[in-house]
Amino acid sequence: MSKRAALRDLVRRALGRTSPVVAPVVVPAATVTTASAMAPVTVNVTAGDLWAVRAACAPDGRLKLINHWATWCGGCVEELPDLVRLHHDFGDRVDFVSVAWEAFSVHDDVGQAVAAVEGTCRELGVAWPNVVFDGTPEELFSGLELPDDKIPQTAVLDPSGRVVFVHVGPVTYADLAPLLRG
Numbered sequence: 001m002s003k004r005a006a007l008r009d010l011v012r013r014a015l016g017r018t019s020p021v022v023a024p025v026v027v028p029a030a031t032v033t034t035a036s037a038m039a040p041v042t043v044n045v046t047a048g049d050l051w052a053v054r055a056a057c058a059p060d061g062r063l064k065l066i067n068h069w070a071t072w073c074g075g076c077v078e079e080l081p082d083l084v085r086l087h088h089d090f091g092d093r094v095d096f097v098s099v100a101w102e103a104f105s106v107h108d109d110v111g112q113a114v115a116a117v118e119g120t121c122r123e124l125g126v127a128w129p130n131v132v133f134d135g136t137p138e139e140l141f142s143g144l145e146l147p148d149d150k151i152p153q154t155a156v157l158d159p160s161g162r163v164v165f166v167h168v169g170p171v172t173y174a175d176l177a178p179l180l181r182g
Contacts, residue, residue: 045118047103047110047132050143056097056131057144059161063094063180067171068146068153070101071120076152079170080124083154086173087128090180094156096128101151103134110134156180 046052057066067083069076087096102113114132121130133140141149148168156165156179165179 042127043118043121044128045100045114045121045130045132047114047134049135050133050139053099053131053133053140053144056129057099057157059157059159060095061159063159063182064157065094065096065176065180066155066157067096067098068101068151069098070104070151071116072102072105073151075170077120077124079152079154079172080120080126082171082173082176084125084127086176086180087126089177091128093182094180098126098128098130099140100130100132101137101140102132104137 048056057064065083065086067079069080071077083096086094100113100117102117103110110132113134117130117132120126137149140146146153147166150168152168152170154165154167154171154176155163156176158164165176167175
């Protein structure tokens with residue numbers, strides 16, 4: 001068994017999951033209407049390696065909110081309505097991006113992981129880019145120098161890329177609105 005396969009098995013056992021993770025799949029964006037009927041949104045979900053995740057999270061001269069989540073994480077799904085509301089209220093001046101840990105467990109392939117994330121985004125009105133990470137947990141944790149290996153996890157970067165807020169666990173509108181208001 002390869003080192004990568006052994007690590008995936010270790011993570012799956014720790015999470016109580018047994019599904020393998022395989023090659024990336026890109027799903028094109030689709031226009032949908034949210035269940036909450038706030039407004040039509042574009043669901044943008046792709047699979048990507050560490051380089052794709054780094055590119056999505058790179059500073060770009062604006063505040064950036066980065067949320068790590070998965071559909072199988074109860075706290076992650078619980079916080080999404082607050083994040084949708086934050087995006088609605090502050091998306092004109094704050095960039096949002098999510099990194100989905102979906103492929104770490106549950107699904108037989110990355111295509112299934114992307115489909116699960118796309119379905120949840122469609123259902124809850126998540127209109128910002130989501131990258132389903134298709135590598136190993138170890139690659140993500142070390143490659144992004146994450147403060148914790150748990151989700152949900154949310155960070156806010158200032159326009160230069162400096163981390164100004166980190167929260168592990170479900171985040172609320174009240175936690176972030178004052179910071180995003182500036």
